[in-house]
Amino acid sequence: EVQLVESGGGLVKPGGSLRLSCAASGFTFSNAWMNWVRxxxxxxxxxxxxxxxxxxxxxxxxAAPVKGRFTISRDDSKNTVYLQMSSLKSEDTAVxxxxxxxxxxxxxxxxxxxxxTVSS
Amino acid sequence: SYELTQPPSVSVSPGQTARITCxxxxxxxxxxxxxxxxxxxxxxxxxxxxxxxxxxxxxRFSGSSSGTTVTxxxxxxxxxxxxxxxxxxxxSRGTNVVFGGGTKLTVL
Numbered sequence: 001e002v003q004l005v006e007s008g009g010g011l012v013k014p015g016g017s018l019r020l021s022c023a024a025s026g027f028t029f030s031n032a033w034m035n036w037v038r039x040x041x042x043x044x045x046x047x048x049x050x051x052x053x054x055x056x057x058x059x060x061x062x063a064a065p066v067k068g069r070f071t072i073s074r075d076d077s078k079n080t081v082y083l084q085m086s087s088l089k090s091e092d093t094a095v096x097x098x099x100x101x102x103x104x105x106x107x108x109x110x111x112x113x114x115x116x117t118v119s120s
Numbered sequence: 121s122y123e124l125t126q127p128p129s130v131s132v133s134p135g136q137t138a139r140i141t142c143x144x145x146x147x148x149x150x151x152x153x154x155x156x157x158x159x160x161x162x163x164x165x166x167x168x169x170x171x172x173x174x175x176x177x178x179x180r181f182s183g184s185s186s187g188t189t190v191t192x193x194x195x196x197x198x199x200x201x202x203x204x205x206x207x208x209x210x211x212s213r214g215t216n217v218v219f220g221g222g223t224k225l226t227v228l
Contacts, residue, residue, distance in 0.1 A: 047218065097162060111162065
């Protein structure tokens, strides 16, 4: 069964840091492009970051609101993708979804999400 | 920045056809995808590459593209189709993944 399981969410103070993890199973993780997509309370979906597979160059891309503050990385030996978040702001409060794809075939597999709350 | 524009809401009666549009603000238009998100759940892809349907998605879901607009069509709408629908594409360089603002489909 294809599965993505996020973890690491929680409550953090403004200016703090948090690392999210996403464990993948049921498909060849090393060939997959991986994304983080977030959804603020009552709002729509917003793409956060993408990391391509190593065969595709392993490059990373970020949405403007998080560039310079967030870092996406992957460990193909653990079938896991990470999102290191720093200098967190209240507007980063959201459910964070891990998802595969992000190329011409869209974002095809989604996890159930992990909640990040930035508040003092 | 590249933007995708959707109507905030669409309402249809059961058995009718729902059409949700998504307009890109620039050419060239890249391939579009559509996602269904029911309340409290993760999104599910229903269309990719403008008109391709993933396995397991009912045939009543279809997609089309014309110019800078992609359209999701749901034929014979059922009560279970009530959800938020999001379009998605990438900018011309493929660098940024972009989502539309979402459309709430109400089944009357």
